[in-house]
Amino acid sequence: MADDALTQSDADTLLRMEKVPASADTFHFLGFGGRIEVPLVSRDEREKFSLDINRKRIALTTGYQTRARKVVVLARLDFAAPHRNPDGSEVGVPHLHLYREGYGDKWAFAVPDGILSNPADAWQVLHDFMRYCGVVENPNIVRGLFA
Numbered sequence: 001m002a003d004d005a006l007t008q009s010d011a012d013t014l015l016r017m018e019k020v021p022a023s024a025d026t027f028h029f030l031g032f033g034g035r036i037e038v039p040l041v042s043r044d045e046r047e048k049f050s051l052d053i054n055r056k057r058i059a060l061t062t063g064y065q066t067r068a069r070k071v072v073v074l075a076r077l078d079f080a081a082p083h084r085n086p087d088g089s090e091v092g093v094p095h096l097h098l099y100r101e102g103y104g105d106k107w108a109f110a111v112p113d114g115i116l117s118n119p120a121d122a123w124q125v126l127h128d129f130m131r132y133c134g135v136v137e138n139p140n141i142v143r144g145l146f147a
Contacts, residue, residue: 021139073105
């Protein structure tokens with residue numbers, strides 16, 4: 001899908017749309033690595049979303065993103081490394097990628113104040129990010145012993 005698959009208005013609407021779990025399935029929050037994909041839907045079930053949780057084993061970094069229409073990344077929160085934007089500007093860690101018409105998720109911004117209540121706590125970051133992305137009913141994600 002092209003980077004300009006959505007208009008900016010449509011992407012903004014999808015990001016703010018209320019999302020709920022697509023099923024009652026249980027997902028296990030990652031302790032030391034791996035990836036899980038949590039299916040979400042709009043309240044009217046007309047739009048499908050995916051909450052991807054990825055924790056890399058080597059750096060113990062955490063990445064979160066919300067996708068719409070299977071491949072369009074609406075928002076992604078990165079803790080791994082600084083990011084260079086298409087205009088050459090660099091954004092530190094953590095940073096927030098947001099869909100930008102014509103660029104997809106290639107632009108990142110400093111995380112706005114108030115979004116992350118405790119950036120050092122991966123479990124809390126997950127919940128803060130879900131709230132930012134319009135998830136109004138938390139999926140059944142259980143926290144493991146090492147998460």
